[in-house]
Amino acid sequence: MDENxxxxxxxxxxxxxxxxxxxxxxxxxxxxxxxxNNWRNRNAVEVTDLGNAVEDIxxxxxxxxxxxxxxxxxxxKLNSQAKSKGFSSGSGYHNVTRNLVFFVGRDMNSHWLFDSxxxxxxxxxxxxxxxxxxxxxxxxxxxxEISKSDTNSNGKLDEDDAITIGLSNPDGLNFSxxxxxxxxxxxxxxDSVASVLTVLMQKGSALIMKKYSLETYKMISEKEITKISKxx
Numbered sequence: 001m002d003e004n005x006x007x008x009x010x011x012x013x014x015x016x017x018x019x020x021x022x023x024x025x026x027x028x029x030x031x032x033x034x035x036x037n038n039w040r041n042r043n044a045v046e047v048t049d050l051g052n053a054v055e056d057i058x059x060x061x062x063x064x065x066x067x068x069x070x071x072x073x074x075x076x077k078l079n080s081q082a083k084s085k086g087f088s089s090g091s092g093y094h095n096v097t098r099n100l101v102f103f104v105g106r107d108m109n110s111h112w113l114f115d116s117x118x119x120x121x122x123x124x125x126x127x128x129x130x131x132x133x134x135x136x137x138x139x140x141x142x143x144x145e146i147s148k149s150d151t152n153s154n155g156k157l158d159e160d161d162a163i164t165i166g167l168s169n170p171d172g173l174n175f176s177x178x179x180x181x182x183x184x185x186x187x188x189x190x191d192s193v194a195s196v197l198t199v200l201m202q203k204g205s206a207l208i209m210k211k212y213s214l215e216t217y218k219m220i221s222e223k224e225i226t227k228i229s230k231x232x
Contacts (some may be wrong), residue, residue, distance in 0.1 A: 060098065060117065069128055070138035071170050073097045077124075078117060097121040102172035113172045120147040120157040125183075126170075127214065129194040139170045139213045140194045145185055165199060167217050178215040179210065196220065 063077035078099040099123065100113040123145035131137040147161040153158070163182040168175040179199070186200040186207075197212045207225040210220065 043084045068139050068170050069126055069134040073104050073171050104171045127190050142168050178212050178217055
């Protein structure tokens with residue numbers, strides 16, 4: 001008799017614990033859904049001049065503040081959510097950067113990098129003189145990898161479109177396109193005094209190394225790796 005009572009109480013306790021776990025699971029799902037909606041609405045901004053329409057974009061949102069090392073300059077990314085593949089359901093949304101707004105000096109003189117918010121900014125890198133930390137570094141230029149047009153004709157800007165390399169002053173002014181029509185960028189680097197940018201890239205089937213002046217933004221030299229002779 002005592003043994004039967006023990007099993008009955010054990011069964012009831014297990015049922016109660018299972019019910020509590022079920023309720024907690026439902027609560028976490030609801031909380032996650034609400035938090036996701038709050039995050040998506042946080043930093044949402046209304047952009048009045050969108051330029052040319054881009055399909056599959058859902059809203060624009062500001063990111064956190066980024067500091068330009070060694071300068072009294074900050075910038076904030078303007079992101080959007082665009083449809084992408086690779087999720088379990090076959091499609092989903094991911095954040096992409098469409099523009100940057102710069103704030104310069106104590107008075108925070110501000111301007112956008114581009115007049116349009118329709119480009120896809122794939123990479124942003126502060127090119128700096130060597131130092132141990134951000135306080136001691138000096139940014140001499142900002143490097144960008146951007147897709148500006150639907151070169152693969154799939155109806156949207158994505159990472160399969162051709163890349164344009166751009167450079168600007170640390171405050172986002174004097175933006176200049178130094179290379180266009182790139183299939184992929186393998187790597188980039190600067191010399192020890194931050195005066196020359198070197199980029200290893202693929203254009204079509206050719207692998208090319210190019211050097212650019214960070215003072216004039218002009219190409220200094222180039223070498224196609226696939227045409228370098230082998231040692232005999």
